[in-house]
Each structure stands twice: as C-alpha cells, then as structure tokens.
Amino acid sequence: MTYDLIIIGAGPAGVSAAVYATRQKLSILMLSKDIGGQVAKKAVDIENYPGFEKISGPDLVDLYKKQLKANDLSVTLGEVVGIEKNDNIFSVKTVDDKEYKAISVIVTSGAESKLIHVPGEEEFAGKGVSYCSLCDGPVFKNKDVAVVGGGNNGFETAVFLSNYVKSVKVLEYGEKANADAENQELVAKNPNIEVITNAQVTKIEGKVFVSAIYYEDRANKKEKKIDVSGVFVEIGYSPSTNFLGNLVDLNEKNEVIFNSETLETKTPGLFSAGDCNVSRYKQIVMASGQGALAALSAYNYIRKVS
C-alpha cells in the first residue's frame, strides 16, 4: 500500500506531526527506532514544556504513547537506512530490508550522542562509559564519576548524578562552561560537583570497568588523571541524517536545511522537523511546534498532488 504520509522518528516532533496529520484524516505510517527519542533519556525533570510545571522525560513519553493510542496511531519499530523518490512516490527502506511507500515524508529522526573519540571510549562503552545518565546513573551510587562536556546537558547530568554518586568532575574543553545561568547556579551551589575547564580528554582507562579518565590541561599542556568509575559523555548530539542521501541539503553540522515557512526540504513532499534540522535551538516545545507545522504543510502538499 502507499500511505499518504510516512513519519520517520517518534520523538516530540514525530508525535506532534502524527497527531496533527491524523486529524487531517491522512493514512500514516510512523517508523522509528524508539518512542520518545531523547526525551526518554532525559536525566532531569522537564520544567520548560508549557503546561507542565515539572515532568520527567519517561512520564512525558508515557503521555505521548497515550495520545498516540487515543488517535489510533502506532509506531512501527525500524531503523531507516535509505529513502528514494520516484514518480512522486517516496520509498523508505529499513535496516531489515523492508520497504514502505508514501506520497509524503516527514523526517523527525532527531540526533544521537556525539562521541569523544579517545582511546578507551569504545572499549568501555557500557562498562563505565555511558551516554545516558538516566539509564545508568543509579549504578554509580557512592562512586566518583566524570561528566565530559560543560553545556546544559553536561551540567544537568552532573546535577542528576550528584543525587547518587560521591563526586562529579565536569570536564569542559573551553575556557568557560556554556551551560545557562540556571544550570550554572545549580552546579555552583552543589558541593559534590567540580567544574574543570580547559580540559581536553585524552583517554579512558580501566581493566574490566572504567577506573580513570585522563585529560590535558590546555593552559599548561600537562596531562592529569582522575580516578573515576564512570564517564558520562555529554558533548552534544549529531543529527541522524545520513540515510537522506541527496534528497536534502545539509549544513556543515549535517543538519537538514529547510524552507522555514513550511519546513519543506529541497525535495517537494519531504519535510523535516525537530533536532535533525538546522533550527538554532533544540527544545522539546520547538520540536513539537515544528512537527505540527510539518504535518499541515505535508497535508497541503498531498492535497495538491493527489
């Protein structure tokens, strides 16, 4: 069958797009690796999504699931590896060799944690090296840990971990940490968190599990060692856009470039919403707004071509 619309991804943008599209009576396939995207992994409560004074990431994902169900929507689990457009029909291919067809596609594939690319990172992944403090944090009760990255994600991770661990060292490459004022304040008043700036991580060491992280102090070029049981990598995200091939233009960060009024990419009928695109800020409420806009734009496109 040919769907009206395939939505790739089921994070805030994908869920919002699906809710809007189904209210336009479109036939929809939601195709995603997971439900909730980064929201499902958020280490601290969400306090900036309008309508909720405070809600945990997993709780918000549960509400997404309920809302999808109430709209008779379900998510087909699958990792998209390629997409083509022929004779005005899109074919979306998944890693398990399935192929799905639709008149229009909205890409809300989000972003993946960036790696630091140092010796030991790959070897100890899942053995002390983590990209999800919410998933793994409680395991490090009363241990010393390091967080790599001094942006909002790094600071939020440090604050979250401080509830469990003995100490957190935040290693920031730059001269100063870029986390916002609120997070800076939370970290500053937390005696268990220390922020080390000018720190370039050089390796992660251990036997079976992580035992230490090394960094070069960029001010004096000296290498230093910190004994830690865990390393949480929070240096940002890379957009998941490799599968899009030449159907879209990407910027230098591999983010999808779009028409900001409609969210359409350079390929007619192919739209993008959320963290995989060039929007300056990656926020749940903004991704949600974009999902809705992409759905209404897709609806107009489908009505025009079919």
Place this chain on the structure above:
Amino acid sequence: MTYDLIIIGAGPAGVSAAVYATRQKLSILMLSKDIGGQVAKKAVDIENYPGFEKISGPDLVDLYKKQLKANDLSVTLGEVVGIEKNDNIFSVKTVDDKEYKAISVIVTSGAESKLIHVPGEEEFAGKGVSYCSLCDGPVFKNKDVAVVGGGNNGFETAVFLSNYVKSVKVLEYGEKANADAENQELVAKNPNIEVITNAQVTKIEGKVFVSAIYYEDRANKKEKKIDVSGVFVEIGYSPSTNFLGNLVDLNEKNEVIFNSETLETKTPGLFSAGDCNVSRYKQIVMASGQGALAALSAYNYIRKVS
C-alpha cells in the same frame, strides 16, 4: 526600573516565553489584558497539544498559571497602547497611562475576533451576538442559533453549541466550508447542525435580544431570514498589532513580519511570537514553540547590548 524583558500578552506564546526567559535569569515584566488569551475562550477540548490526550482551554490556562507561579512569575494586567524605543531602551505605555521600560520586548499580543460589520452586530453584542461560545453557549439552551463562519473555529463552535441548543445553522460565505476533515465529519454526522454555504450575512435583527439573522444567498442574490436567539461570530481573528506603530513592518493582514530564525522584527530587540505574527498556522503548540525561541533570541540580544 528597567527590566531586561517585557512580554506583552500571556497566551501560549507569552507563557512559554516567560518560562524560558526566567530560566535565563532575566528580570521580566509580563503585561497582558488577560491570562491565556484565546485558549481561555476555547469552546471545545484541545486534542492536538502534545502531552495531553484531551484538555479544556480553561484547564490548560490553569496549568499555565501554576507554571508561572512555580517560576515566580506574575502577570501585570494592562492593555498596551503604545511602544517606543529611545537610546536602546523600550518604553511600553498602557491605557491607564503607566509606562514600563525594558532592554528588550517580546510581543505576543495575539488576535481578536473579527467583526462581520453588519447592522445589528454592535447593537446586539452581548444581547445574543457573541464572540465566545464557551462563555455564552450554555445560555442558549434549547434555542436556535447561528454560527457565522465555516472554518475550524466555526465548525468547532457549532459542535460545542449542539450540546446545548436545539439547532445550529452555520453560515459560510464561500462555496464550501474550509474546516478540516475531522471537523467536517463531526458536523456531517450531527443532525442538529446545518451548513449553509454561499451565505453573505446582511443584518441581525431583534428587540432587546436577537431574534433573527438575514443573509443573501450569493448563488441567486435572494435574501433569506433565519429565526435565531443567538449569533456566534467565528470568521477569524485580527492580530492585535495596532500599538506597535512604525517599530515593525506588518503584512496586508496587519500581522507582524519577522526574521523566521530569531523572530526578531525590524527593530533590534523587539521580537514577536504567536498569533499576532505572519506564521501561516495559528496553533497553540506552534505559538508555544515560538515563545521559547523568542525568549532565547531576546536573551542573546540582551547579553550583547548590556
């Protein structure tokens, strides 16, 4: 005192902007005629705001109020009548002759119901002519009413009213009603609602209260009369942008034109979010996303100039 930021309006865009701005530790004045804007007047439950399967407008506004309170934010009630920028400081004047100063301003003043401008409309406003079915609908229990306008607002109003009234006639000027598929279906299966297209409303008649509405059938130019006790005007909204003077450029609908990446208007430091601007769709989740974006853009502006 000079605030970092004045936010004009306290609907979805204004609330979202305030929550984001306060997390950046900005000093904020929220200035608005009301809290919740159009959301407070919504006649049917909201089913397309991500995170809520279904929520009434007033309930969502209550959640906004709670969230503002949790962030130590309050709304100063006041109607803005003018705004100026001198020496990089904005002065915002209200109808009661007060003046407030700030480094940056976000305009989220939303939109007001459009009038049909026919004889009787002004005379019977509040006496059968209504622009808020949620506020006034229950008064018309077991009566016959008309809804002017066949867009989503008109159809939703008709469906809402059908719970109370004996019959609803929807009068649509165009050849077909523009409401979306979901609303068309709801109306089609409701025996108490009739949609009349090609209908140009000509006057509203009554003694103390409304007793009839007249329209010209545009197909045959004949005037027809319908006996009704209530007329609900739902022909759309006009942006509340008159007070902005020459600080902004407006499009032909009087909507604020902005840079779509930052939401900044032509005046540096003056931003716009929500229904008062040129965005194609007016949706709660989109206004919320824009509020957040405007706040972060304003923060960058304030950091740069102060």
